Amino acid sequence: MLDVLKSDFYKARRMTNFLILTILAIIFPVFSAVGLRILETGQDITVISFLESFKPPIHIFSSMFTVFFVVEEFKSGRLAAIVSSGVTRVDFFVSKMISSCCFAVFLFAVSTIFAILVGVFSFRFGHVSKSFFTSLFSNFMTIIAWTCFSFTVSFLIRSAGSSLVFMYIFQGGITIFLFSLNAFLNYRFNININLLNFWIFSALEYDLMKGVLIQLVWILLMCSLALWSFIRRDIVSGADRKI
Amino acid sequence: MIILSWEVLIINTYSILKTSMLSKVYKKKVAVNRINIDVRRGDIYGFIGRNGAGKTTLIRMILGVICPTEGRVELFGGENPDTARKKIGSSVENPCLYMWMNVEQNLEAHRILLGIKDKSVVDSLIKRVGLDVARKKKAGNLSLGMKQRLVIALSLIGNPEFLILDEPINGLDPSGIKEFRDLIKNLNQKYGVTVFISSHLLSELSKFATRYGIMEDGKLIEEFSSTELNERSEPSLLIKVDNIKRSIEIIEKDLGTKNYKIRDDSTIELFENGEKPGEINRLLSSNGIIVEAISKNQVDLESYFLKIAGVNKDL
Structure with a gap:
């Protein structure tokens, strides 16, 4: 499996998407700082609020990269060649998961480092509290959750556009649904339960350690589903689908 | 002398590929219907059939890309399929390449995947298939013939003992076809590589194949050697x-x-x-x-x- 992983890193480093997304991950903190400076809201800009200001784009970048990275193997037809070379489907799957997570962490690290540098320069960030590290860890886990979710969807749908649309609509849709269900249960049955505590993308907002456990369970379930589907289904390349 | 004769006999009868009642059914359509094929070591097996006969589906089942509905595939006399497939080089129908990487990078990625330490393999394969002038060209910018040459090079990485090629000469110019024919003959005669090749260019296939199988509507309707073909023709x-x-x-x-x-x-x-x-x-x-x-x-x-x-x- 080590060879499969090396090959994945070799390919990913040469993807144009990776270069563009890395540049965007660097640029966003700069734009964010410039924007905040121009607006001069009068509120104190802390390092945590500054990092939170561009958290959503970084999640989107990592999920986009994962989708393109996975789907390209199906679309190009190279997956069939890889599997027919004796690489097991499990090895391929695990290697793709590890390399996707590594690149997501890389994007996260790059944007965070630049954010801190830009923030120190622009807003004279000084003291760093314990909550900074908690926030950083929370961001890190959310990136991993998004990566695993996009990884699962890519393996199931095998098309970049459809995967991205499904992901964002599904995530938004579920969040709205759970929010509405909370209100319904509370109003109708007087049940005071927050179902968003159990959703992968919002679990960390309420309790960090429980949220991490819930995320890990979700990640395990999603990846198991993707692996089971991948092992059982035929591999049809994008070139074949066009014909 | 007797022992040597027996060894030669065993080598000549050794099945590289054997399928037993191999079938693939898509909903109501039977794409491959109980195929029994036996490819011996040293054969150049020409696989012939019309469009939609089921040739590519059969090849994909052999390579483990799609799962058979029924039957089984035996490689290298019953070896573990994952181990056996490491000794196979293949190309299936349309050229499958990473379009954003150049010729060299495509080969390098596959070399790393197969765990081949010798980096000079990439260089020698590029020269062997005549892609030296295009080595830095992105795969997406290559002509069909050049893509096909690259796919052939990819199938040869790792010095496979068994080559499975699906329509490998599509898009090649006449000199490319001749080079490919010479390459296959050389691999077979000098290095003992067994080849399983499907092609529509029957005139070309007849110049180097030693055995043939004809597929029609998912069934293997006939198998014969080149000697038998001459007798029947x-x-x-x-x-x-x-x-x-x-x-x-x-x-x-x-x-x-x-x-x-x-x-x-x-x-x-x-x-x-x-x-x-x-x-x-x-x-x-x-x-x-x-x-x-x-x-x-x-x-x-x-x-x-x-x-x-x-x-x-x-x-």
Whole structure:
């Protein structure tokens, strides 16, 4: 499996998407700082609020990269060649998961480092509290959750556009649904339960350690589903689908 | 000497690929129907069939890309499939490449994947398939023929013992086809590589294949060696006459055969007595028929396939 992983890193480093997304991950903190400076809201800009200001784009970048990275193997037809070379489907799957997570962490690290540098320069960030590290860890886990979710969807749908649309609509849709269900249960049955505590993308907002456990369970379930589907289904390349 | 003879016998009868009742059914469509194929070590097995016959589906099942509905595939005498597939080089139909990487990078990525330490393998393969001038060109910018050459190079990384190639010469120019033919012959004769190749270019296939399998509507309808093909392909006679109706009467009455076909309003193709054009000429001439031309027509692989596959049923 080590060879499969090396090959994945070799390919990913040469993807144009990776270069563009890395540049965007660097640029966003700069734009964010410039924007905040121009607006001069009068509120104190802390390092945590500054990092939170561009958290959503970084999640989107990592999920986009994962989708393109996975789907390209199906679309190009190279997956069939890889599997027919004796690489097991499990090895391929695990290697793709590890390399996707590594690149997501890389994007996260790059944007965070630049954010801190830009923030120190622009807003004279000084003291760093314990909550900074908690926030950083929370961001890190959310990136991993998004990566695993996009990884699962890519393996199931095998098309970049459809995967991205499904992901964002599904995530938004579920969040709205759970929010509405909370209100319904509370109003109708007087049940005071927050179902968003159990959703992968919002679990960390309420309790960090429980949220991490819930995320890990979700990640395990999603990846198991993707692996089971991948092992059982035929591999049809994008070139074949066009014909 | 006896021991050596037995060893040679064992090597020659060793099955590289064996399928037993291999089938693939998509909903109600039977794409591959209980195929039993046996490819021996050292064979160049030419796999022939019309579009939609099921050739690519069968090849994909052999390579483990799609799961069979029924039956099994045995590689290298029953080895573990994942271990056995490490000794196989393959290319399936459309050129499958990473379009954003150049020729060198595509080969390098595959070399790393296979765990081959020797980096010079990439360079030697690029030269071998004639892509030296295009090594830095992105795969997406290559012509179809160059993509095909790259795919062939990818299948050769790792020095495979068994090559499975699906339509590998599509898009190649005549010099490329000749280079490919020479390459396959060299690999087979010098290095003992077994080759399983499907192609529509039957004239090319007949120049180097040693065994053939014909597939039609998901079934393997015939298997034969190149020697058997030569025996079955008796020459026919093309006879151009001035009076076709009278000529047919003479052929049926004096030769006692109805094994002929009317090609056009002045030409008959006779499938018997192909080695006796002089006698046929004399027979017709003595009955007042003017024979304008008479020539031998060797039944080649293409004609034999068309006959067997039922495209030209009245042949």
